[in-house]
Amino acid sequence: MKPFTMNNLRLAIGLLIGGICLLTSCRHDIVYSEFVAIPSGEWDENQLPEFAFNIADREAAYDILLYVRHTERYPYQNMWLFVRGNRQYMDTVEFYLADDRGRWLGDKHHGFIEMPVLLEENYHFPDTGRYYFAVQHGMRDSLLRGVTDVGIEVIRVKNER
Numbered sequence: 001m002k003p004f005t006m007n008n009l010r011l012a013i014g015l016l017i018g019g020i021c022l023l024t025s026c027r028h029d030i031v032y033s034e035f036v037a038i039p040s041g042e043w044d045e046n047q048l049p050e051f052a053f054n055i056a057d058r059e060a061a062y063d064i065l066l067y068v069r070h071t072e073r074y075p076y077q078n079m080w081l082f083v084r085g086n087r088q089y090m091d092t093v094e095f096y097l098a099d100d101r102g103r104w105l106g107d108k109h110h111g112f113i114e115m116p117v118l119l120e121e122n123y124h125f126p127d128t129g130r131y132y133f134a135v136q137h138g139m140r141d142s143l144l145r146g147v148t149d150v151g152i153e154v155i156r157v158k159n160e161r
Contacts, residue, residue: 035151064120067151074146080138
């Protein structure tokens with residue numbers, strides 16, 4: 001094994017700084033990112049997390065992602081969401097949180113599972129201004145346990161596909 005040298009230290013620091021710059025440089029495309037906590041991890045069907053953001057460039061394309069954070073207390077494999085917005089936007093989304101064997105999908109962090117769901121891809125907002133979205137769960141249980149947060153992220157697409 002080679003001894004540790006100053007050149008190795010400089011290389012390691014350079015790689016670390018380069019990696020951090022690379023990871024953070026992509027963040028400038030995020031126009032909006034917000035999460036709403038669900039009290040006690042039990043989402044009432046009448047509780048509609050709301051999100052508001054501004055769009056300054058109507059010519060640009062955007063990806064809109066929904067996020068659901070949950071725990072292993074969540075009792076189902078899938079979830080239905082109703083998404084409503086101003087300017088005539090409505091959508092119904094079904095997605096899976098677990099595979100057929102019951103293994104959770106998504107990213108696991110400290111006892112929570114975060115599942116991103118692509119709501120819109122390459123979406124063009126009809127005009128500039130303020131947009132509002134509200135999210136309601138569409139499950140049979142009026143009180144949906146195990147859900148801790150709901151979020152929306154709006155990302156400006158660099159190159160239209």
